[in-house]
Amino acid sequence: MSLLGRGFHFEGLVYRGHNPRWQHAPESGQGAALNGGRWNRxxxxxxxxxxxxETAWLEAQQGMPFKTQPLTLCTYEVDCGPLLDLCDPSIRALVHPDLGSxxxxxxLEKKLLRQSVIAWEIADDLMRQGFVGIRVPSQAKGAAARDVNLVFWKWSRSSPTKVRVIDDEGRLRR
Structure with missing residues (x-):
């Protein structure tokens, strides 16, 4: 069943905390491609x-808020869609029948054991349907209901898939 009619367009600011070794390419997504993530193979x-x-901080620290590692925190200007809101329980029920689990x-454990990851299967299906990303609750340790992530699988520096780091002063190495 196609969910594309339930998609939305996001316009606003989002944040990302990433390893400083990627400061030369904050829009690349290559770190996630090399290692895989919850929502990408x-x-x-x-x-x-x-x-x-604050959520970007939680996500980047991976549950170690009192032993922080160096971090580059960036703001991104977004004008991108279609996205699917997996924070909405009714949408989640349409995406996969087992709402919570x-x-x-x-x-990560399943990836290491080379087992199937349901989130990857969902992401593959949503990409095939034409979605460029999703809105999901954060799963970071200490996250609350207000902690929400946007995960992009397709983006560019211009609309309709614009996700562009704000670096007006050229502080990031390129």
Whole structure:
């Protein structure tokens, strides 16, 4: 069943905290492609962002808020769609029948064991349907209901898939 009619267009700011080694390419998504992520298989570029900079911090620290590692925090200007809102329980029910368990799937463990990851299957299906990304609740340790991420699988520097880092002063190495 196609869900494209339920998609939305996001216009606004999002945030991303990433390893400083990627500061030369903050829009590349190659780190996610090299390692895979909750919502992308190895080989599939993805740009994981957050609606709040506090959420970007939580995501980047991976559950170690008291032993922080160096971090480059960036703001991105977004004018992008169609996205699917997986924060909406009625949308999640249409995407996959088991509402709760797949949102909290131990994807990393499954990846390491070379098992199927439900989120990857969902992402593959949504990309085939024409979605360029999703809106999802953060699964970072300490995340609350207000902590929401936007994950992009397709983006560019211009609309309708614009996700562009704001670096007006040229502080990031290129």
């Amino acid at each position: 190895i080989g599939q570029p993805a740009l994981y962002t957050s609606e709040r900079f 797949w949102m909290h799937e131990a994807w």
